[in-house]
Amino acid sequence: MRITSLADYQKTYELSVREPEKFWAGIANQFDWIKPFTKVLDWNFDDYSVKWFEDGQMNITANALDRHLKTIPDQAAIIYEPNEPGDEAITLTYRELHARVCKFSNVLKNQGVVKGDRVCIYMPMIPELAIAVLACARIGAIHSVVFGGFSAQSIADRINDSECKVVVTTDGAVRGNKTIPMKETVDDALVSCPSVEKVIVKTRTKTPVSMIGGRDLWWEQEENEATTDCPAEAMNAEDPLFILYTSGSTGKPKGVVHTCGGYMVYTAYTFANVFQYNPGEVFFCTADIGWITGHSYLVYGPLLNGAKSILFEGIPTYPDAGRFWDIIKRHSVNIFYTAPTAIRSLMGFGDEHIEGKDLSSLRVLGSVGEPLNEEAWHWYNDKVGHGNCPIVDTWWQTETGGLMISPIAGITPLKPAFATLPLPGVQPILVDENGKEITGNGVNGNLCIKYPWPSIIRTTYGDHERCKSTYFSTYPGLYFTGDGCMRDEDGYYRITGRVDDVMNISGHRIGTAEVENAINMHTGVIESAVVGYPHDIKGQGIYAYVICEHPTINDDLTRKDILATVTRVIGPIAKPDKIQFVTGLPKTRSGKIMRRILRKVAEGDTTNLGDTSTLLDPGVVDSIISGAL
Numbered sequence: 001m002r003i004t005s006l007a008d009y010q011k012t013y014e015l016s017v018r019e020p021e022k023f024w025a026g027i028a029n030q031f032d033w034i035k036p037f038t039k040v041l042d043w044n045f046d047d048y049s050v051k052w053f054e055d056g057q058m059n060i061t062a063n064a065l066d067r068h069l070k071t072i073p074d075q076a077a078i079i080y081e082p083n084e085p086g087d088e089a090i091t092l093t094y095r096e097l098h099a100r101v102c103k104f105s106n107v108l109k110n111q112g113v114v115k116g117d118r119v120c121i122y123m124p125m126i127p128e129l130a131i132a133v134l135a136c137a138r139i140g141a142i143h144s145v146v147f148g149g150f151s152a153q154s155i156a157d158r159i160n161d162s163e164c165k166v167v168v169t170t171d172g173a174v175r176g177n178k179t180i181p182m183k184e185t186v187d188d189a190l191v192s193c194p195s196v197e198k199v200i201v202k203t204r205t206k207t208p209v210s211m212i213g214g215r216d217l218w219w220e221q222e223e224n225e226a227t228t229d230c231p232a233e234a235m236n237a238e239d240p241l242f243i244l245y246t247s248g249s250t251g252k253p254k255g256v257v258h259t260c261g262g263y264m265v266y267t268a269y270t271f272a273n274v275f276q277y278n279p280g281e282v283f284f285c286t287a288d289i290g291w292i293t294g295h296s297y298l299v300y301g302p303l304l305n306g307a308k309s310i311l312f313e314g315i316p317t318y319p320d321a322g323r324f325w326d327i328i329k330r331h332s333v334n335i336f337y338t339a340p341t342a343i344r345s346l347m348g349f350g351d352e353h354i355e356g357k358d359l360s361s362l363r364v365l366g367s368v369g370e371p372l373n374e375e376a377w378h379w380y381n382d383k384v385g386h387g388n389c390p391i392v393d394t395w396w397q398t399e400t401g402g403l404m405i406s407p408i409a410g411i412t413p414l415k416p417a418f419a420t421l422p423l424p425g426v427q428p429i430l431v432d433e434n435g436k437e438i439t440g441n442g443v444n445g446n447l448c449i450k451y452p453w454p455s456i457i458r459t460t461y462g463d464h465e466r467c468k469s470t471y472f473s474t475y476p477g478l479y480f481t482g483d484g485c486m487r488d489e490d491g492y493y494r495i496t497g498r499v500d501d502v503m504n505i506s507g508h509r510i511g512t513a514e515v516e517n518a519i520n521m522h523t524g525v526i527e528s529a530v531v532g533y534p535h536d537i538k539g540q541g542i543y544a545y546v547i548c549e550h551p552t553i554n555d556d557l558t559r560k561d562i563l564a565t566v567t568r569v570i571g572p573i574a575k576p577d578k579i580q581f582v583t584g585l586p587k588t589r590s591g592k593i594m595r596r597i598l599r600k601v602a603e604g605d606t607t608n609l610g611d612t613s614t615l616l617d618p619g620v621v622d623s624i625i626s627g628a629l
């Protein structure tokens with residue numbers, strides 16, 4: 001499965017384009033199938049539908065767990081590093097993880113969960129989060145993990161969209177020196193979630209919680225009553241594996257659906273190749289399992305490869321900004337995968353936190369989630385990698401399921417701030433505004449993909465039309481990523497950022513419309529417009545222009561109140577960094593907000609605002625500029 005040289009990469013890439021079905025069938029056949037597939041691919045990007053390995057049957061946990069019981073049962077599978085550095089790390093071997101997953105699968109079954117049911121998982125980064133995810137996969141329930149930082153309202157929206165039957169949570173969570181309620185937040189959400197029949201609560205903080213009779217159950221108690229014998233359900237390759245909600249440019253977050261077979265093949269293949277994973281190595285992905293990176297490269301990709309995967313509960317700055325480096329030393333981490341925002345933030349704390357730390361176990365460094373700027377690239381390379389570790393800057397998305405454009409560690413010649421070249425099976429294409437292909441090198445355009453890969457999004461849950469219109473209608477016949485991209489003279493790809501109304505705040509996707517809706521819920525707010533602006537650490541910050549019904553008496557107090565509303569409606573990650581009160585917004589005669597102007601003002605660059613002649617009231621612009629923060 002592993003590419004061994006640049007020439008091998010080129011040969012493999014060519015094969016993957018010339019004979020994609022043969023190429024992917026060869027990889028897929030290296031997994032355990034309950035019923036082998038005979039059909040490889042069926043696809044249509046015009047009236048969107050994609051099916052991979054359609055008539056095959058398998059179970060992803062049989063491949064991620066059972067398969068390794070024969071060879072490496074006593075090797076670590078998950079290494080849990082708790083929030084408190086003084087607390088003992090807990091290792092779950094493949095045998096132990098298998099047993100725990102089987103047990104919790106039976107817990108779910110005992111509560112009436114059957115294949116196809118949706119289960120919402122709202123948990124902090126503890127081993128039981130991975131166990132709950134895998135248990136769903138084992139019995140064919142569709143997991144919908146909601147990031148532990150989201151609000152009750154966001155949980156409720158996600159539960160209701162996919163009508164989850166069961167919620168799995170904890171009493172509370174610890175992150176740094178904070179204790180955060182979890183069950184209480186779930187309780188608030190469930191006031192408006194009629195589909196939920198049971199809530200299973202794992203103890204973490206011993207925070208007092210209310211347990212509703214007939215609905216709420218303790219994880220530990222249920223586990224005691226369950227056996228460890230649970231065969232893996234035979235799943236059709238195209239049965240849904242999970243739903244993960246992500247922000248788009250309009251409306252509520254959409255439930256991206258991934259299916260069992262293709263997702264298994266692609267995450268395993270990309271993990272093995274991009275990181276050039278060697279058996280026995282320790283892999284540390286710092287992402288939360290609540291995001292796609294945690295799904296694909298903390299849980300599924302590593303376990304499918306029999307890797308040792310670190311699951312870290314805390315934050316990079318607790319007890320100090322040297323925590324990641326201490327973890328790397330403590331567990332002899334070989335491959336470290338994190339986000340640019342974390343790198344920039346740790347850079348900002350000063351080199352005294354990293355100097356003198358033993359990072360000699362490291363072999364490969366990775367980055368994901370947003371552009372890795374050159375300054376951060378060099379710091380990562382020099383201070384963390386000591387110039388010895390290739391940096392894989394991996395571009396991909398929730399919708400792509402796995403890494404798409406990325407160097408292969410130690411094989412692809414690197415260029416700082418470039419995601420470099422497409423992986424085998426990935427056929428990128430740049431197009432102009434009209435969808436015309438931009439050929440040649442040294443060009444810029446909108447990034448699309450013209451051929452399916454095994455873990456491409458299958459649908460948006462409950463609304464296939466939305467999937468079609470979001471991804472396959474802007475440029476007919478192509479999957480549109482929403483990203484702008486340049487291809488340099490060497491044919492190397494550099495992602496330049498979103499070209500739609502999606503912001504990327506510390507590597508988290510947030511739609512401008514979502515934040516606006518939340519702000520507009522605040523009493524006295526008439527209208528708002530939100531844009532992203534360059535932020536030294538977060539990559540992008542959120543800048544909100546707000547029109548209030550009455551002039552504010554105390555701007556700062558109103559700002560704090562609005563932040564409280566946004567936190568309540570979405571969660572703290574969506575809080576604007578700047579709020580400017582305005583009396584009007586720059587709108588065209590047709591009522592459309594000219595965000596281009598608002599972006600310029602937020603960037604602090606008002607020298608060239610472009611054509612403002614189509615504005616209904618050009619005077620608005622001057623007043624916005626004069627009040628800019």
Ligand code: 6R9
Binds near residue numbers: 369498
């Ligand atoms: C995996 C993940 C996807 C968006 C994507 C792009 C940005 C991700 C990047 C990158 C530049 C990289 N993005 N990786 N931009 N360089 N290496 O992050 O998924 O949360 O869905 O975000 O993130 O804008 O479109 P997701």
